[in-house]
Amino acid sequence: MSVIGIDFGNESCYVAAAKAGGIETLANDYSLRATPSFVAFDGRKRIIGVAAKNQQVTNMKNTVSGFKRLLGRKYNDPHVQRELSSIPTKVDQRPDGSIGFKVSYLDQEQYFSPEQLTAMLFTKLKETSTAALQAQVNDCVITCPAYFTNSERKALLDAAQIAGLNVLRLMNETTATALSYGFYKQDLPEDNKPRNVVFVDCGNSSLQVSVCAFTKGKLKMLASAWDQIGGRDFDNVLAEHFAKEFYDRYKLNAKTNPRAYLRLLTEIEKLKKQMSANSTKLPINIECFMDDVDVSSSMQRTQMEELSAHLFKRVEMTFIKLLQDSKLSLDDIHSVEVVGGTTRIPAIKHLIEQVFGKPASTTLNQDESVSRGAALQCAIMSPAVRVREFGVTDIQNYAVKVSWDGEGSQAGGEIDVFPAFHSAPFSRLLTLNRKEPFSMTVQYAQAIPFPDPVIGKWFIKDVKPNERGEHQEVKVKVRINHHGIVLISSASLVDKKEDETANAAANAGEHGSAPGNDEKGNAGDQQQQQAGNGGEPMDVQQEACNENEEDNNTSTASSPGGQGWAQRVKGWFSSGTEKKKKATKLIELPMEVKTHGFSSPDLQNLVQQESKMIANDARETQRVDARNALEEYVYDMRNKLQGGPLERYVLEADREAICSQLNDLENWLYEEGEDCDRDTYVNKLKGLHSQTDPIKERANDYENAPAAFDELNHSI
Ligand code: ATP
Ligand code: MG
CATH class of the missing domain: 2.60.34.10 (Substrate Binding Domain Of DNAk; Chain A, domain 1)
Known part of the structure; x- marks a missing residue:
């Protein structure tokens, strides 16, 4: 039995596992540690994580992301309406007032709630963990923003239940970071003089700052502050800027073309990241942006900072609010640790120094510490893993x-x-x-x-x-x-x-x-x-x-x-x-x-729906595997029979018959045989084997005992 910690981010998720040797962040099916919080649908299956994000441009209507901030909310919630304005998928109000993402799945229009989509992502993360750990995974700690209210927390727990995960604790993200900081510190003070550390997490959708008091073997959260500012807000500011520029210069209105706008956002995010590392002027080029026109421009970090001044102001106010709410003086604060992708923006680090009077410290793994803290908490709580105790006292905001x-x-x-x-x-x-x-x-x-x-x-x-x-x-x-x-x-x-x-x-x-x-x-x-x-x-x-x-x-x-x-x-x-x-x-x-939260019968129903979709995905994977196996065999056999190692073990006429059959099969695979069920492919492959296995056997026999064959040849 393994225990895991899940950092469910608005942009991407990380999973860490507690193992005998320590905490390990797990890699997914693409050997990446970050799994994008994306779920997509097509006529046959669901596509989740890296693969979903990769196909977003070509399947925009059926690729869903940005659902973390919609959990537990109703459609007509003003916050939801704001969020939906930047979501390209079709979203409707359901009869009970809830949010329904409308997608085409299994060739039918279907609605999925943010809770279901989150559950789908959890299913994927569960599979990633099971594959990486080669063990059954049920117990987990999942993180959520410290500002999540009751309804959002309940929705997250419901999503985990739909995915068959047993949540030992829903942990605030900054508390998980604090645990991953404190757990390994050998030099924490005794009870009377705690070490107060501020944690700043700015991700894709929000900024969270918390202050935590550490003493030997325990941590106690003191206060939190937050704002809805994350990397996507900087992206949007830059997108507005470039969309206007491209309209002025090229008369191309990216806002009327969701695909072009998505490409613009993708390029802007790259530019934004480059600007964090580089203060010189940097180019942005997009080929065939719209109407086959290539567009290009450039930007320097200082310009980005001017355009985003209102966002930085809010970041600063959030820091100040934390200081006020915590009632700590600057001297009481030992250090300020930063995590989350957006804290890589230099201006945010400068603000930290300005407000807290200390440089931003980057001793933690910026992307993985939330999941690692969650895994540690899971290990502490689970009887399945033996780990040193560390007391965690959280707060309710x-x-x-x-x-x-x-x-x-x-x-x-x-x-x-x-x-x-x-x-x-x-x-x-x-x-x-x-x-x-x-x-x-x-x-x-x-x-x-x-x-x-x-x-x-x-x-x-x-x-x-x-x-x-x-x-x-x-x-x-x-x-x-x-x-x-x-x-x-x-x-x-x-x-x-x-x-x-x-x-x-x-x-x-x-x-x-x-x-x-x-x-x-x-x-x-x-x-x-x-x-x-x-x-x-x-x-x-x-x-x-x-x-x-x-x-x-x-x-x-x-x-x-x-x-x-x-x-x-x-x-x-x-x-x-x-x-x-x-x-x-x-x-x-x-x-x-x-x-x-969902009623018990509704939840049971959703659990069943998810199981059905899991079974369907598994069937689809098996079907595609069977098709690929057949295709591979056709190519392999043709290569071996035509000028390859098997050529001499079959009579010319037989060889030609088999090869023409292989050619027919190849054509069939690309035409009417493209979309058959698994058994059809399996049976065709069996049929092929029955014809080609005897040839392979002859070749094998000869290679193992060529002398016997020579004798045989002589006697003929
Ligand atoms: P959230 O915590 O809001 O739910 P998340 O955990 O998915 O979201 P992170 O993975 O912490 O978010 O951060 C992703 C964000 O960080 C993205 O908006 C990305 O553009 C931004 N980002 C990553 N690297 C950099 C960088 N070098 N400079 C500026 N921004 C960056
Ligand atoms: Mg995050």
């Missing part, structure tokens, strides 16, 4: 609040449960006094890069009054899980029985009495807080929960993030010191939830 509906004459209320940059994973218990089923809504409590702040609504069922008709305590656990997903993970009714004798027995049994309750055994570590706002009659209380056992996280237990959030009070279960002893039992309450 956005403030979260919970509200609940009223009951009878009592009003509903709301409470802030997590401030921004709260450590994750983490759980908080809310205690409400209720006597009827009720619902709770979890939502983001600040501006987020997603149109709908609501995370989900949980309906807590089976709540009823106690024997005396009074309210009962309901404990609701609000949780940021190890994927950075916020949810209500459980609700339990506190069943209190006042009974002198029951105490011992009930206490002994109570830890296991509430299935799904992961606070068991940690009673002494509970922290509790009286809520300050809303719902007075319901007496809402908050408690932070120890996450140690559940999430293998060593540092969250007593660090609930926001200051003043919790104060230590009595334990979770009532103690036996009171005069009247109380026995407390937690009864898990059933819940229904409306939150992001």
